Amino acid sequence: MKEKALNALIYILVTFLGIFAYLYPLLSLGSQNQNLSTTARTNDLPLMMAVLLALCILVIIFEIQEMRLSTKLIALLGVLIAMNSVLRFIDLTLPILGGFSPVFFLIMITGYVFGGRLGFLMGALTMLISALVTGGVGPWLPNQMFTAGWVGMSAVTIRRLVVWTNQENKPAEIWLLIILGVIWGFLYGAITNLWFWPFLSGPGNQVFNPGNSLLVSLRNYGIYYLATSLLWDTGRAIGNAVLIFFFGKATLKVLRRFQKRFYFVHYDSPIRKETI
Amino acid sequence: MKLHTWSWLSWLIAGLIIVSTTRNPLYLLLLILVLFIIQSILAKKESHLPISTIKFSISVLFLSSVLNAFISRFGETILFKIPGHIPLISGSVTLEAILFGAINGLVLIAMFTLFTIINAVIPVQDMVRLIPHALHPIAVVTTIALTFIPAMQQQFRTIQDAQAMRGQRLHKLSDWLPLFIPLLIGSLERAMQIAEAMTARGYSVQPIKKQFPMQKFILPALLLFIISGWLVILILNKSVLGWLLIGSGIALLFSLFFTSGRRFPKTRFHEETWKIPSIFFLFTCLGITIFFLIPFPGKETLAYNPYPLITTPTISISVLLAILLLLIPTLLNKRETHDSD
Numbered sequence: 001m002k003e004k005a006l007n008a009l010i011y012i013l014v015t016f017l018g019i020f021a022y023l024y025p026l027l028s029l030g031s032q033n034q035n036l037s038t039t040a041r042t043n044d045l046p047l048m049m050a051v052l053l054a055l056c057i058l059v060i061i062f063e064i065q066e067m068r069l070s071t072k073l074i075a076l077l078g079v080l081i082a083m084n085s086v087l088r089f090i091d092l093t094l095p096i097l098g099g100f101s102p103v104f105f106l107i108m109i110t111g112y113v114f115g116g117r118l119g120f121l122m123g124a125l126t127m128l129i130s131a132l133v134t135g136g137v138g139p140w141l142p143n144q145m146f147t148a149g150w151v152g153m154s155a156v157t158i159r160r161l162v163v164w165t166n167q168e169n170k171p172a173e174i175w176l177l178i179i180l181g182v183i184w185g186f187l188y189g190a191i192t193n194l195w196f197w198p199f200l201s202g203p204g205n206q207v208f209n210p211g212n213s214l215l216v217s218l219r220n221y222g223i224y225y226l227a228t229s230l231l232w233d234t235g236r237a238i239g240n241a242v243l244i245f246f247f248g249k250a251t252l253k254v255l256r257r258f259q260k261r262f263y264f265v266h267y268d269s270p271i272r273k274e275t276i
Numbered sequence: 277m278k279l280h281t282w283s284w285l286s287w288l289i290a291g292l293i294i295v296s297t298t299r300n301p302l303y304l305l306l307l308i309l310v311l312f313i314i315q316s317i318l319a320k321k322e323s324h325l326p327i328s329t330i331k332f333s334i335s336v337l338f339l340s341s342v343l344n345a346f347i348s349r350f351g352e353t354i355l356f357k358i359p360g361h362i363p364l365i366s367g368s369v370t371l372e373a374i375l376f377g378a379i380n381g382l383v384l385i386a387m388f389t390l391f392t393i394i395n396a397v398i399p400v401q402d403m404v405r406l407i408p409h410a411l412h413p414i415a416v417v418t419t420i421a422l423t424f425i426p427a428m429q430q431q432f433r434t435i436q437d438a439q440a441m442r443g444q445r446l447h448k449l450s451d452w453l454p455l456f457i458p459l460l461i462g463s464l465e466r467a468m469q470i471a472e473a474m475t476a477r478g479y480s481v482q483p484i485k486k487q488f489p490m491q492k493f494i495l496p497a498l499l500l501f502i503i504s505g506w507l508v509i510l511i512l513n514k515s516v517l518g519w520l521l522i523g524s525g526i527a528l529l530f531s532l533f534f535t536s537g538r539r540f541p542k543t544r545f546h547e548e549t550w551k552i553p554s555i556f557f558l559f560t561c562l563g564i565t566i567f568f569l570i571p572f573p574g575k576e577t578l579a580y581n582p583y584p585l586i587t588t589p590t591i592s593i594s595v596l597l598a599i600l601l602l603l604i605p606t607l608l609n610k611r612e613t614h615d616s617d
Contacts, residue, residue, distance in 0.1 A: 006496065024506070058533075062533075071470075075420060075468070075474065076467045078416070078418075078470070079467040081417065082423075082428050083463050125414070125421070137395055247452075251457070261468065
């Protein structure tokens with residue numbers, strides 16, 4: 001019970017710190033001395049965000065692995081991440097439909113079947129490994145890792161909803177996953193844009209102005225997002241929906257079949273030991 | 277010459293500190309020039325600057341200048357006015373807005389080039405080795421994934437060929453299902469085999485020392501330290517106290533990693549050695565970092581703001597020299613090549 005409460009506290013704090021890292025550029029400074037603090041702050045924002053998010057990722061990964069990942073789960077994750085990284089090559093080499101990326105499909109389905117913790121690892125490590133392979137390591141990486149981790153972790157809410165409403169293996173299950181895919185299609189873009197948005201600094205109603213209130217900054221960011229990213233992210237949202245619609249049912253069936261094998265644990269029976 | 281991975285990381289940190297502390301376009305231009313020189317010399321099998329970097333730099337510089345010119349209408353040096361009431365288009369285009377956008381572009385180019393160089397000079401295996409020992413299951417996952425990417429590509433091609441021989445053509449999205457599902461099943465079967473091989477080699481029966489009782493409480497405590505530190509900086513504007521709290525949180529995290537890492541027995545097949553050039557390189561980078569971070573007396577400002585009226589940026593010889601020191605890996609590289617010849 002105490003352990004569960006501690007785990008919940010860790011997740012709440014990490015989520016709070018993560019949200020704080022994302023909203024940090026939008027918060028107003030105590031100091032209203034615009035010239036020097038503004039320019040210096042505009043420069044350090046992406047790095048601050050990267051450092052904060054990297055800390056969040058380290059803490060949450062450390063917490064997840066403390067549940068003692070078995071050899072089966074380690075191998076499962078390794079192989080699924082390798083597969084997803086191959087899918088990311090498609091995303092990088094063929095910009096098919098705006099922000100469309102096939103990686104989120106497997107992240108969501110893994111989180112849905114194997115739980116939020118594995119979903120988080122699947123999302124975060126997919127981004128890390130594909131970045132290592134494609135030379136995409138940069139200050140944007142912690143941001144991508146954390147957001148993709150959230151994508152995988154959030155799938156567990158759909159799982160709970162499906163179990164609660166008794167919709168397992170029914171069409172509603174796929175439709176709920178499609179809704180999740182569409183939401184993350186837009187949300188992923190909206191969150192990951194935040195790392196470079198402060199660079200588009202300068203006066204205007206679409207840009208970041210240190211010293212503005214949170215509401216004004218959110219409004220400016222909203223206008224910027226609608227003007228520059230909405231169309232691009234629509235491609236990702238449609239892509240997620242289409243992939244879940246066509247491949248979701250078959251993939252869920254395969255993963256569920258293997259889930260039983262991956263979670264199979266053999267314990268030595270004490271009775272057998274005594275008879276031996 | 278292979279410089280130590282941690283030396284390269286200190287070089288990256290020094291570069292990032294320069295990028296984050298100055299917006300003086302002259303310093304940024306010099307930094308980018310230095311980075312381009314390093315990239316040209318150190319890029320594998322290439323004696324010239326990779327075209328992708330040049331393309332990226334030109335497009336970023338152009339886009340950030342033009343976008344900012346149309347987004348921002350401030351500045352006193354009006355170049356021209358676009359008549360009418362078209363949103364984002366009509367209004368005054370100022371030289372200050374273009375320069376501000378260009379500075380933003382320079383910062384992005386410098387950051388991108390720094391990481392491009394790091395990606396080129398540090399092998400993937402060395403990057404994996406940077407994963408803290410406390411996170412060793414994650415390092416194993418990463419290693420498995422990296423090892424299996426080529427195998428996965430090969431398996432994909434094999435399935436594709438097999439399906440093509442059966443007359444399967446990829447016309448619409450649903451045609452990919454007979455390719456994707458066998459790939460997934462094959463991968464999961466392979467995962468089972470890897471797990472069994474790991475168990476057979478005794479991976480899961482390694483003796484692991486127990487956590488000390490307080491360890492579970494350290495994680496939330498360090499998070500509280502970091503969050504409260506940021507809040508103190510932001511709301512109370514007390515940076516010393518704030519950084520002290522953040523520093524305590526980070527120190528707790530590292531101590532937790534250190535003690536957790538010691539719980540697992542480890543074997544090293546290859547260990548990087550510290551040689552004099554790497555040590556020299558490390559200390560030089562630390563010196564650059566300290567120089568840019570600490571506001572010692574007589575140090576000229578690194579800040580620059582083109583609004584409201586453009587001014588000539590100030591230049592300090594010491595800052596220029598500090599930026600030029602980032603070129604050191606190219607000199608160390610040359611020296612070693614000469615020795616080995």
